[in-house]
Amino acid sequence: MPSYRLPARLCLAACLLLAPESLLLAGSKANMDAPSSKVVETLCGQEVADPYRPLENLKDPEVAAWYQRESDQAREVLDAIPGRNELIARMHEFDKRRPEKIFDLSITDDDGYFYLKQTPADETGKLFFRQGYKGRERLLFDPATYKSKSGETFVISEVAPSIDGSKVVIGLSPNGSEDAILFIMEVSTGRIYPERIDRGRFASPSWLPDGKSFFYNRMNSADPQDKDRQKDTRVWLHRVGANPATDREIFSRTHNPELSIRAEDIPSVVYDKKSRRLFAFVGSVDPRITAWYAPLESLKKPAIAWKTLFHPEDEVYDFSPTQSDLYLFTPKNAPRFKVLKTPIDRPDPATAVTIIPEPKEATLSGIALTNQGIFYSESINGVHEDLFRLGYDGGKPDKIETPFEAGTLALTSKGFDKPELWAVMAGWDHDFRRFRYDSRNRHFIDETLSSKASYPEYGNLEVREVMVPSHDGVRVPLSLVYNRTMTRNGKNPVLIYGYGAYGNAITPFFSPSLLLWTHNGGILAVAHVRGGGELGDDWHKAGQKTTKPNTWKDLIACAEYLVKENYTSPKHIAINAASAGGILVGRAMTERPDLFAAVMPQVGVLNALRGEQSPNGPVNVPEFGTASDPVECKALIEMDAYLKIRDGVSYPATLITAGMNDPRVPAWQPGKFAARLQEATASQKPVLFFTDYKAGHGIGDTKTKQYESLADMLSFGLWQTGGGEGGNRK
DSSP, X not given: OOOOOOTTOOOOOSOOXXXXXXXXXXXXXXXXXXXXXXXXXXXXXXXXXXXXGGGGOTTSHHHHHHHHHHHHHHHHHHHHSTTHHHHHHHHHHHHHXXXXXXXXXXXXXXXXXXXXXXXXXXXXXXXXXEESTTSOOEEEEOGGGOOOTTOOOEEEEEEEEOTTSSEEEEEEEETTOOOOEEEEEETTTOOXXXXXXXXXXXXXXXXXXTSSEEEEEEOSOOOTXXXXXXXXXXXXXXXXXXXXXXXXXXXXXXXXXXXXXXXXXEEEEEEETTXXXXXXXXXXXXXXXXXXXXXXXXXXXXXXXXXXXXXXXXXXXXXXXXXXXXXEEEOTTOTTOEEEEXXXXXXXXXXXXXXXXXXXXXXXXXXXXXXXXXXXEEEETTTEEEEEEEETTEEEEEEEOOSSOOSEEEEEESOTTSOOEEEEEEETTEEEEEEEEETTTTEEEEOOOSOOOOOGGGTTEEEEEEEEEOTTSOEEEEEEEEETTOOOSSOOOEEEEOOOOTTOOOOOOOOTTGGGGGGGGOEEEEEOOBTBSXXXXXHHHTTSGGGTHHXXXXXXXXXXXXXXXXXXXXXXXXXXXETTHHHHXXXXXHHOGGGOSEEEEESOOOOGGGGGGSXXXXXXXXXXXXXXXXXXXXXXXXXXXXXXXXXXXXXXEEEEEEETTOSSSOTHHHHHHHHHHHHHOOSOOOEEEEEETTOSSSTTOOHHHHHHHHHHHHHHHHHHHTSSTTTOOO
């Protein structure tokens, strides 16, 4: 089923010797040259000290020099950790086992396949086309051929084929910035039209049926440090071959004042070919859709008369149209989700009919419509999924046996009028595979596009799923992956990964590079903490705003469980998370510094109270709260790891990273946390702060950069946890 969630919905080791003492001490002393000032504010009745406020001014020469010095020092230490280079070499060796990796697939109704492909020789994906699954492929575009005067590295960040597949919009983003430059290619000839559209971070091109025009969103500023760059973005209609300066404004706060759109909301317009309707959206990270609709013919009028489709109070999280109905995915009065049906000409969620009721124990995790019926998946604790089919006329659903026990199951189709259904499946120890389901013969046909690869070194993995009681008695899913030869002796190095935000579930995935942690007794643990979506909508809301402490307390409970069960001990535990997961590991560390040996927040939210002062901050208010509300302000202070650091505490070894081109979490968030931690810690353990000047949030990184970043995290974690001591090393 086509998803109409908004684009703004914002988101390892071989044998390793211990590093020498000289490295252990490097980076651990307080860095007294970090620019600081005596900033104290009174917020929601509390005095809040912010001594490293000057680090927010990334354009200040003194501040810029500090970031560079910290980065250089961290790079020197990380590069010298024994075993790091061997990890990178192993990752490249894994990569060579797969002749080609295919991802970001789009399939048109006439079976045109558009996808990115990467070979072992490629740093990033190239755009290819083939007609049908077995068609002969053709290279459409190699981003390495796109050059700029500043020497930036570009990746393909947008691929939007026209409805008939005759043209495709390609978006290129430099150095991890996610700021796409859009251009149009004619597929049959490879001709590239002359116009360029910049500032397309949330572009989401949507073609009209004429194949000559499309909608797109454009930011109002190209400056990544302009805190208002995402405010009042607009949707435009572009005609192929025209000057973008002449594009028609279609939808925005200023263009549609009658709709009460907020400046921080991200607008988008989509043409749906199945229902021949236009859908307009505004949104943030709030999963509740706010939308309007209009007939395609309304484009002929000077202004579109939009009709209300969904209010946030309707709690519609996703929907799929047919010619006559809308199928709604909602948690309203059903925390584990249900599917409703309402007429497309008179949509009304309040009177919609329940088609798929809320599961009694599992969570409804996805649906797809085909001409063979409604297919849907149910997830148990976010780590096991079952597949079902329901006829449009109702009746009892059929359970469909999958080729293997799927931990992750993602469904796609061409819509209600086509027979095709695809399911991508994976597990902690099962590589991703793509299957087409043959409804008539009731069996799956393997249509995996990527080359298959063998990893015999992981043939002895054991996966254990447990439920851990948290601080309030709520049971939290914890996934454990390790080699069967591992013994519970309290000395195994453990890497706990988590996230816990936006209702996003961490479902099982297979990563040969990450699984290198399981060598020599290592245990990979994934904590499915509250704030995620593993157990439905209530699980998300139980780790949001004022309930956010549950997120890091769940992680602490998981670590304590591993110690209690003699898997490990505090001096062997490393924790890692990225982005919004910075709150998770930052607060777990500041609340229980005694429980962890290493903490590794990557491009993390570590100064949540100041989040609204960044370009991407206002759009995240629905998830974390606003400082202008007294209750939510106190919640932000509580989840702010930077503000919770205390002088004289022995904090764990810490590796903190940032991307200077990050449009989601500005470098000053991790930067301020690093400076304060270096000043306060009494442990003499390293506090490293590395800023990548040619990267952003990790989205769009080259392959080499991905491997280097992963090797930094793994080698640092293994160095600080003992890297397999305790009789399990070989």
